[in-house]
Amino acid sequence: MGVLPDYCGVDPDGRRGAAWWTSERVRLGALLCILGGLVVYLVAAPGSVLHSAGGSGVAECPPEGTPRVIDVPPGYLGGLRASVAGVVPLRIGRLYEEGIVEASNAWSDDSPSRPPLSPRAPRPAGYEMRWWAPTGDDIVADVFVFATPTQAQRFLGDAVSARCHNSARQTLTPWPTRAHNLRWINPEGFAQADVFLAHGARVFRVADVPVGQRAANHSRGSLRRAFLTIDGLACLLPEADCSTQRQGIPA
Amino acid sequence: MNRASLTAGALAATGALVCGCGSATSVQVAGSHPSPPPAPKAQVARTHVHPHVESSITRAQALAFDRAVNLTVADVPGASAYPREKKSPAETRNNRELDRCVGARRIREIAEVKSPQLQRGKGVTRETFSSSVTISANAHLAFREYTAARSPAVRACLTRVLRKSLHRNLGKARYGSVAVRLLPNGIHGAEEGAGLRFTTTIVSGRTGRQIPIYTDQIGFILGAAEINLHDSSIVQPVATTTEEQLLSLLLERATAYMP
Numbered sequence: 001m002g003v004l005p006d007y008c009g010v011d012p013d014g015r016r017g018a019a020w021w022t023s024e025r026v027r028l029g030a031l032l033c034i035l036g037g038l039v040v041y042l043v044a045a046p047g048s049v050l051h052s053a054g055g056s057g058v059a060e061c062p063p064e065g066t067p068r069v070i071d072v073p074p075g076y077l078g079g080l081r082a083s084v085a086g087v088v089p090l091r092i093g094r095l096y097e098e099g100i101v102e103a104s105n106a107w108s109d110d111s112p113s114r115p116p117l118s119p120r121a122p123r124p125a126g127y128e129m130r131w132w133a134p135t136g137d138d139i140v141a142d143v144f145v146f147a148t149p150t151q152a153q154r155f156l157g158d159a160v161s162a163r164c165h166n167s168a169r170q171t172l173t174p175w176p177t178r179a180h181n182l183r184w185i186n187p188e189g190f191a192q193a194d195v196f197l198a199h200g201a202r203v204f205r206v207a208d209v210p211v212g213q214r215a216a217n218h219s220r221g222s223l224r225r226a227f228l229t230i231d232g233l234a235c236l237l238p239e240a241d242c243s244t245q246r247q248g249i250p251a
Numbered sequence: 252m253n254r255a256s257l258t259a260g261a262l263a264a265t266g267a268l269v270c271g272c273g274s275a276t277s278v279q280v281a282g283s284h285p286s287p288p289p290a291p292k293a294q295v296a297r298t299h300v301h302p303h304v305e306s307s308i309t310r311a312q313a314l315a316f317d318r319a320v321n322l323t324v325a326d327v328p329g330a331s332a333y334p335r336e337k338k339s340p341a342e343t344r345n346n347r348e349l350d351r352c353v354g355a356r357r358i359r360e361i362a363e364v365k366s367p368q369l370q371r372g373k374g375v376t377r378e379t380f381s382s383s384v385t386i387s388a389n390a391h392l393a394f395r396e397y398t399a400a401r402s403p404a405v406r407a408c409l410t411r412v413l414r415k416s417l418h419r420n421l422g423k424a425r426y427g428s429v430a431v432r433l434l435p436n437g438i439h440g441a442e443e444g445a446g447l448r449f450t451t452t453i454v455s456g457r458t459g460r461q462i463p464i465y466t467d468q469i470g471f472i473l474g475a476a477e478i479n480l481h482d483s484s485i486v487q488p489v490a491t492t493t494e495e496q497l498l499s500l501l502l503e504r505a506t507a508y509m510p
Contacts (some may be wrong), residue, residue, distance in 0.1 A: 074325035078371075081329040091375050091486040099496060114496030117503055119325035127328065 030227070061164035062107050067151035069103050069144050072123040074115075080127040083140040086234050087206055093131030093139055101126040106159045106205060109187050136211035137226065139233070144203045156180070156198045173227070176234050177241040183223055189214055193226035199239035206230045207235070216237050255335040308475055310362055312510040313386035317364030319508040320501060322382040324369055327497075328379065332367040344436070345416050352408035359388035361475075375462070379483045382501060390477045391443065397470055397477075398445045406431045413449060427452035427461045434469060440502055441471035462486060469498060471505060473505045 077100070088095075099112025102124050112128045125145035133139050146152040162168035164183035173181045173195065182194040191213040197204045207224035213219070235242035297411045308316075324332040338346075349355075363385040370379045399405050434446030446469035452461040465488035470479040478501050482489045 074328075077328035078330070081371075085329075085372075085376070089376075094487050096490050097492040098490065099492075111492070114500055115326045115328075117500070117507065119323040 023157055026242045048142075061163060062104050063158050063161075065154075066103065066158045066211070067146050070126050070147050071121055071124045072125040072145070074119060076125065077123065077127060080125065080143050080145065081129070083202075083238055084127060084129050084143050084204070086236050086238070087129070087141040088131045088133075088139055089236070093133045095129060095131050095138045097130040098128060100124055101128040101142060101144075103155055105142065106144070106155075107164055107187075133208075133229075137229070138207075138209040138211075139229075140207040140209075141233075141237075142205040142207075144202045144205075146203070149198075149200050152198050152201050152203050156196055156203050159203070160194075162198050173231055175231055175242055176237075177243070179231070179234060179240075181227055181231070183227075193223050193230055195227070197228045197234055197237065197240060204234070204237050204239070204241070206234045252316075265382065269379065308361060308386055308510055311484040313362035314364060315503075316476070316508055316510055317362055317384035317386065320382075320384045320504045321364055321366040322369060322380060322480075322497065322501070323366065326500060327369045327371060327380050329371040330369040331343065331371070332369055334367055335365055341416075345412060348412045348415075350414075352405055352412060353397075356392070358392055361388065375483055375485050378489055379481075380489075380497065382480045382506075383479045383481070385477045385479075386475050387477065390472050390475050394443050394445070394470065394472050394477055396441070398443070400431070400445070400447055401433055402429060406433070409447075413451070417451060425454040425456070427454055438469070438471045438498060438502070440506075441473055444469070444471035446470070465489070469494065471498070471502065473502065474509055476503055476505055476509070478502070 021167045081098070097112060099114060100123055101110070101112050103126060104110075105126065105128060112130075112210075116123055126142065128140060128142045133140045143153065146153075146155060156162070160170045160180040160182050162170055162182075162184075166186075168182060168184035168211065171181045173179050176195075176197055179195050179197045182196065184192055184194070186192040186209065190209050194205055194207045194208055208230045210222040210226045213222050234240050289393055293407050324330050339470065344418055347447065363383060365383040366381050368379055368381050370377065372378050400409065409431045417426050428451070430446045430450045432450070434448055438444030446467060449466040449468075450463055451466075452463050454461055462485060464483065466481070466483040467488060468479060470477060472478075480494065480497055480501060482494065482497075
């Protein structure tokens with residue numbers, strides 16, 4: 001039997017028969033590396049707290065004080081549904097989901113809810129419909145009803161703010177009148193184009209998630225097309241004013 | 252289960268949609284989908300399942316339960332309610348033929364209540380919904396006939412009956428293919444669940460275009476109750492999530508109100 005080599009001053013007799021990873025120093029170092037990597041992943045990954053605030057720091061979303069939609073009798077929802085159903089008329093797209101939504105859906109992208117257990121119970125005055133367009137894009141139309149026009153405007157201001165949207169940019173669009181465009185990365189990690197429009201105590205949203213446009217590889221061209229689509233569809237809303245000539249394509 | 256309602260409901264719903272279309276001559280279809288839509292999977296939230304309690308339910312209790320569970324106009328935003336039509340002699344004849352297809356057995360029914368016909372939209376966007384709740388002496392045995400439709404031979408028989416009935420009932424409206432398809436069974440929280448999709452096409456007299464009509468019938472068992480959802484739509488089926496929402500609602504009501 002020969003002499004065992006000296007491993008950087010470690011007593012070779014003590015390491016006789018032991019693997020290198022059994023060293024306490026090695027194990028501690030590996031643990032610290034793993035923990036560090038986990039911290040970086042949690043902080044930097046899409047959907048993380050920093051990303052949801054556009055990388056500008058932690059923020060409560062939707063912002064505190066954002067108005068909620070009012071509660072209404074069941075029969076009221078029929079009119080809300082009718083107000084957005086015409087956005088994609090005549091089965092041009094494939095309707096795949098619809099139902100009651102809260103105001104927070106403007107941020108969360110949560111699925112619409114089913115009706116409450118009791119047929120007489122009041123329900124939130126928000127309604128959403130979702131379609132697959134023939135192009136594969138995901139088209140969404142919402143209507144949110146607030147207690148007053150002032151609350152509707154307050155909600156609109158929060159909804160189009162970049163503060164609570166990942167990688168967001170907001171612009172006014174000349175068409176429909178007084179509508180706002182918002183481009184952002186939604187909670188699913190896809191590029192999304194929204195147009196918001198207020199009328200009295202109601203706020204409408206039409207959104208387009210172009211097919212295949214993940215955050216990492218979305219193209220300006222596809223979002224430009226998406227804005228053209230939703231601004232056009234928004235003109236089918238009953239309260240939209242599209243009488244002005246379109247001046248140019250939003251950025 | 253009233254075996255007749257399995258496909259009689261499909262015939263009634265198809266007829267209502269066709270008549271609502273104005274003899275298929277005024278239907279405007281802006282586009283069509285290049286391939287058939289995928290079959291939906293009904294998903295319902297898991298809830299507590301009640302034990303089999305058939306022998307202790309009175310007729311009055313059963314009726315009260317049935318009425319509490321069924322769909323109402325409040326459950327389908329935008330819908331209007333229409334009373335169900337009484338069975339005609341032709342429908343009774345159809346029912347007997349359907350019973351022969353599925354090998355139906357006589358089972359004592361304690362109570363059955365059907366919801367009104369709930370209709371929304373117009374033209375190609377028209378949709379209809381309804382539900383039925385049946386308390387019988389042996390709901391599981393009754394449901395076995397529903398699941399008989401898993402057999403291709405049974406489905407072929409149902410298709411033949413449906414085709415004959417369309418020919419008798421639609422009058423001058425022309426129709427194309429007729430198909431019966433099994434829907435995936437995924438109603439969590441129910442003891443048994445099954446669904447069928449009936450697809451027929453009507454032919455527009457003006458353009459010659461074939462317009463598909465989809466009728467889904469999905470049922471499940473909870474204790475002594477058999478609960479069914481029926482819906483119909485033109486050009487594309489009713490959205491899967493809408494069916495899931497309504498099934499979830501029916502299941503939760505049935506669980507909450509079970510005597």
